[in-house]
Amino acid sequence: MANIAAQRIKREFKEVIKSEEVAKCAIKVELVNDSFTELKGEIAGPPDTPYEGGNFVLEIKVPETYPFNPPKVRFITKIWHPNISSVTGAICLDILKDQWAAAMTLRTVLLSLQALLSAAEPDDPQDAVVAKQYKEQPEMFRQTAKHWTSVYAGGPAKMSDLDDKIRRLTDMGIEEHNARVALSSYNWDLERATEQLFMTVMAKN
Amino acid sequence: MSFLFNLLKGAFLRMLQLIWFGKRKISNSLSIYVKTNTGNTLSIDLDPKWDIRNLKEIVGPQLGISPEDIKIIFAGKELHNSTIIEECDLGQQSILHAIKLPPGKNRLNRKKDTKNLIEESIDEGSEANESGSKPLNETLIDLPLEDSDRHENHSEQEQQQARAHFYVYCSLPCKSVEAGKLRVRCATCGSGAVTVDRDPQCWPDVQQPRRITVHCENHDCQTLLSSLAQKDEGTPQVRYAQFYFKCANHVSLGEKDEAVPLYLIKPNLRNVPCLACTDTRDTVLVFPCEAGHVTCLDCFRDYCVARLRDRQFEFDDNHGYYTLPCPAGCQNSHISEVHHFRLLSPEQYEQYQRFGTEEYVLRAGGLLCPRPDCGMGIIPPDQTDEERSRSPDEDDCRRIQCIGGCGYVFCRRCLQGFHVGECDSQQPTTYSSTSAVSCLSGYAIDPLRASEAKWDEASKKTIQISTKPCPKCRTPTERDGGCMHMVCTRAGCSFQWCWVCQTEWTRDCMGSHWFG
Ligand SMILES: [Zn+2]
Ligand SMILES: [Zn+2]
Ligand SMILES: [Zn+2]
Ligand SMILES: [Zn+2]
Ligand SMILES: [Zn+2]
Ligand SMILES: [Zn+2]
Ligand SMILES: [Zn+2]
Ligand SMILES: [Zn+2]
Numbered sequence A: 001m002a003n004i005a006a007q008r009i010k011r012e013f014k015e016v017i018k019s020e021e022v023a024k025c026a027i028k029v030e031l032v033n034d035s036f037t038e039l040k041g042e043i044a045g046p047p048d049t050p051y052e053g054g055n056f057v058l059e060i061k062v063p064e065t066y067p068f069n070p071p072k073v074r075f076i077t078k079i080w081h082p083n084i085s086s087v088t089g090a091i092c093l094d095i096l097k098d099q100w101a102a103a104m105t106l107r108t109v110l111l112s113l114q115a116l117l118s119a120a121e122p123d124d125p126q127d128a129v130v131a132k133q134y135k136e137q138p139e140m141f142r143q144t145a146k147h148w149t150s151v152y153a154g155g156p157a158k159m160s161d162l163d164d165k166i167r168r169l170t171d172m173g174i175e176e177h178n179a180r181v182a183l184s185s186y187n188w189d190l191e192r193a194t195e196q197l198f199m200t201v202m203a204k205n
Numbered sequence B: 001m002s003f004l005f006n007l008l009k010g011a012f013l014r015m016l017q018l019i020w021f022g023k024r025k026i027s028n029s030l031s032i033y034v035k036t037n038t039g040n041t042l043s044i045d046l047d048p049k050w051d052i053r054n055l056k057e058i059v060g061p062q063l064g065i066s067p068e069d070i071k072i073i074f075a076g077k078e079l080h081n082s083t084i085i086e087e088c089d090l091g092q093q094s095i096l097h098a099i100k101l102p103p104g105k106n107r108l109n110r111k112k113d114t115k116n117l118i119e120e121s122i123d124e125g126s127e128a129n130e131s132g133s134k135p136l137n138e139t140l141i142d143l144p145l146e147d148s149d150r151h152e153n154h155s156e157q158e159q160q161q162a163r164a165h166f167y168v169y170c171s172l173p174c175k176s177v178e179a180g181k182l183r184v185r186c187a188t189c190g191s192g193a194v195t196v197d198r199d200p201q202c203w204p205d206v207q208q209p210r211r212i213t214v215h216c217e218n219h220d221c222q223t224l225l226s227s228l229a230q231k232d233e234g235t236p237q238v239r240y241a242q243f244y245f246k247c248a249n250h251v252s253l254g255e256k257d258e259a260v261p262l263y264l265i266k267p268n269l270r271n272v273p274c275l276a277c278t279d280t281r282d283t284v285l286v287f288p289c290e291a292g293h294v295t296c297l298d299c300f301r302d303y304c305v306a307r308l309r310d311r312q313f314e315f316d317d318n319h320g321y322y323t324l325p326c327p328a329g330c331q332n333s334h335i336s337e338v339h340h341f342r343l344l345s346p347e348q349y350e351q352y353q354r355f356g357t358e359e360y361v362l363r364a365g366g367l368l369c370p371r372p373d374c375g376m377g378i379i380p381p382d383q384t385d386e387e388r389s390r391s392p393d394e395d396d397c398r399r400i401q402c403i404g405g406c407g408y409v410f411c412r413r414c415l416q417g418f419h420v421g422e423c424d425s426q427q428p429t430t431y432s433s434t435s436a437v438s439c440l441s442g443y444a445i446d447p448l449r450a451s452e453a454k455w456d457e458a459s460k461k462t463i464q465i466s467t468k469p470c471p472k473c474r475t476p477t478e479r480d481g482g483c484m485h486m487v488c489t490r491a492g493c494s495f496q497w498c499w500v501c502q503t504e505w506t507r508d509c510m511g512s513h514w515f516g
Helices: A003-018 A106-118 A128-136 A138-152 A160-171 A176-185 A190-204 B002-023 B052-063 B114-123 B156-161 B203-207 B219-231 B297-309 B338-343 B346-363 B385-390 B447-452 B457-466 B507-513
Strands: A027-031 A038-044 A055-061 A072-075 B030-036 B041-046 B070-074 B095-100 B166-170 B176-186 B194-196 B213-216 B239-247 B265-267 B283-286 B294-296 B314-316 B321-323 B399-401 B409-411 B467-469 B476-479 B485-487 B496-498
Touching (some): A038 A106, A055 A106, A128 A138, A138 A176, A176 A190, B041 B052, B052 B070, B052 B095, B166 B239, B176 B194, B176 B213, B176 B338, B194 B239, B283 B297, B297 B338, B297 B346, B314 B346, B321 B338, B321 B346, B338 B346
Antiparallel strands (some): A038 A055, B030 B041, B166 B176, B265 B283, B283 B294, B314 B321, B467 B476, B485 B496
């Protein structure tokens, strides 16, 4: 890794650690290796959102050309959000692409991602299924996102009705996460989710 | 009587000089030329510790002029008697101008500012009415890029700290970025025997004509000016300064020896930390954006290399330069003096020039030879509309030869070897141009790596598997996972496309195969 990238990341790392957001437990970074090429980020779900109470872990890869090119960031924690892939955690935020500027830092990236959790941009969806639900059935979306937060990000909400539906599917031998994805994608319609799951299984065989 | 005395003193000094050089070669002796306004040139060896008075005492007798009747001009300033030679920023083989003052005029001070008067009266009260000033390099302060940022009323101390430092690109013989020296000549006759009426205070003062007037000592200048005025009524009757730069690293090769000023490189007087590495370095590059963002020179190089690797230099549409903007993404921040890219290594600069030429060719409607080691820019002969409509698909129109390059004959459409009939449906692979990123983890092909990759079957295969061309400009794009949303990063293309469909990125793509 280029010296400049490592040096800059070291400083930014310190900057984040000392920031007031860290003091308030809103964001966090940790080193993954000694060479500063990979970091683990963490952001707290913002209050008054379905993500409240959850902790979201991010994978941050620093390219050799940093800070002239953006870091590569994705969600490790599974999340239900129109701008984040529920499958891979990929994010298509403009500042992580063509709107990146060398003056931005790890801290600004983490804060922007936190802001994205507060205000989704459904017109620039990265997960079309989630985006459709977000626009057409906002309450359903909120419930689903809250449910994902509680299951994957340690959120407080327990939603027994949703858990029951998942159990119905796992009892049939479906893997739990697959069951959750199918139900979430079909607005928790057990019948359609089941149908879709078994179609896929059949197609695979 | 005093003349005789001076003659003797001059002879003595010269003898001293001879003994000096004979005994122990003074390592820091300075060989300079003294040019007179009567057409003589003397070659003089100086001790840099001498002052201008000593110089006059040596030059005077050789010219048959009393030393008091001489004024010495260098870099637009008449030098004061008490000025020490080494303060003058003189290099080996520099040219000083010795002007014989008209009789009776030698004690009349022309345009002298009060500050100098005061200094002189303190320094040497006995010679309070002597003319001359400090050399330009001592008085010149760091030049701001804009007229509006002029320095006002600097204290002596501030001036000392803010003293101008210049950096130049020396094309010959150094071929590198070096410290530079500001010099001035008469814009009318080209003579260096001029004194400026004021110091330049900003870059426009130096770069634009007709901003600072000079007094020219060249006898022929008046004749020249009158003849110009006769030809063109609009010719101004005043003379203007023409500033230029010399490389401080090599011995002056005469009056025509110039270097390109790299005016964005500055001493870091305000201790601004580098935008990229956050270090505070002595020498920085200040981008021409409103904020004046600063990077250290190492980071500037890294920035250029990162952008070069992805072919992300841009054409500045206002001027046609192949260049870069401020890395903080500021508006109107393109570097317009492209010699700044000379900070790159010679190989990188060559690559920069090659890419620039290629982009120029592409913009002019041309194409690049697809041979990996060639990449020659080719502008195909113009097809008339009639020809095009008559035979849009005719083989002849698709047949392109790399003239001036490797001679390869290829098909314009598929960029494979020329063939008759339909193109092979397989995607073309070109190595000659590069780049585009998937929004998360695609990356551009490193052109160096690509050109190093030999045209053997193995590398051809691996590259074909992981690259696809931009549907619009055919720039090959590599993808290493992540999403299917590709954005072509070739400057001027920015086409958003889908890795799966290989067409423009659409909502359908997002919905059905955004993640593969
Ligand atoms: Zn030089
Ligand atoms: Zn002149
Ligand atoms: Zn730096
Ligand atoms: Zn800027
Ligand atoms: Zn060729
Ligand atoms: Zn073809
Ligand atoms: Zn393109
Ligand atoms: Zn598609």
